[in-house]
Amino acid sequence: MTNIATKGEEDLVLKSARLLLGFFRIAVIFASVILILSLPIIAIFGQDILAEVGEQFVNLPPTAVLWVSAGFVMVMLLIMLLSYFTIDRLRKILASVREGDPFNRTNGLRLRGMGIAIFVIQILSGLLGALIGVIISLLGEAKDGEQITVAGEFGLSLSGILLVLLLIILARVFDRGADMRDELDGTI
Amino acid sequence: MTVQVKLDDLLHDKRMTLTELAERVDITIANLSILKTGKAKAIRFSTLEAICRELNCQPGDLLTFEDAEDESTA
Numbered sequence: 001m002t003n004i005a006t007k008g009e010e011d012l013v014l015k016s017a018r019l020l021l022g023f024f025r026i027a028v029i030f031a032s033v034i035l036i037l038s039l040p041i042i043a044i045f046g047q048d049i050l051a052e053v054g055e056q057f058v059n060l061p062p063t064a065v066l067w068v069s070a071g072f073v074m075v076m077l078l079i080m081l082l083s084y085f086t087i088d089r090l091r092k093i094l095a096s097v098r099e100g101d102p103f104n105r106t107n108g109l110r111l112r113g114m115g116i117a118i119f120v121i122q123i124l125s126g127l128l129g130a131l132i133g134v135i136i137s138l139l140g141e142a143k144d145g146e147q148i149t150v151a152g153e154f155g156l157s158l159s160g161i162l163l164v165l166l167l168i169i170l171a172r173v174f175d176r177g178a179d180m181r182d183e184l185d186g187t188i
Numbered sequence: 189m190t191v192q193v194k195l196d197d198l199l200h201d202k203r204m205t206l207t208e209l210a211e212r213v214d215i216t217i218a219n220l221s222i223l224k225t226g227k228a229k230a231i232r233f234s235t236l237e238a239i240c241r242e243l244n245c246q247p248g249d250l251l252t253f254e255d256a257e258d259e260s261t262a
Binding site for chain 1: 231
């Protein structure tokens with residue numbers, strides 16, 4: 001009875017993970033489309049946006065703000081691409097668990113790829129933080145004297161570094177698992 | 189591979205087919221074939237015991253070590 005209950009629980013976990021990853025994948029695609037669309041909007045309506053934003057600041061912000069903003073969007077797009085790559089690999093690993101054969105070399109490669117992708121995302125996140133700093137300094141002083149605050153954290157984080165380490169170590173574990181599996185397959 | 193599996197010779201001596209042995213030792217014909225053709229990476233003691241019991245032989249009759257250098261000079 002206990003075994004059946006545990007198995008049912010596992011199935012629920014796998015099912016929930018699959019649904020969640022499916023949702024994340026759609027969210028990343030949606031965000032990417034918005035980011036792609038925002039690039040021509042910045043190019044066409046950039047000056048109008050700048051004029052409107054400029055009303056809230058002491059000095060009219062320079063055109064460079066638009067260039068930095070476009071750079072920001074492109075870095076965000078890169079992050080979305082890497083996130084999609086990571087989610088897709090995780091979905092494939094999940095599928096291999098459902099098929100009952102997760103200890104193979106491909107999954108080791110997938111985990112290693114995910115580790116590298118998340119490491120690059122961490123670096124790009126740091127770059128985003130720097131770009132936000134540049135935009136804020138370019139905008140200058142606000143008319144109402146209020147400081148501009150940015151919601152969200154950018155840059156390297158301890159949890160991010162731990163995740164990268166975890167994935168790279170897990171990749172090694174899966175490589176060893178694949179070796180053991182090969183050995184077992186050849187044992188009569 | 190320097191360790192040779194002499195299952196074919198043993199089966200011939202005992203006038204037994206691979207199918208018959210597979211049934212007696214409860215191992216699939218596919219796996220016994222892998223063992224017979226020398227493609228197996230390892231053999232379990234339980235498998236070795238079962239084969240030796242059914243063929244009434246010693247592990248040394250089933251497995252022999254042939255040095256690669258001896259083979260080339262012979």
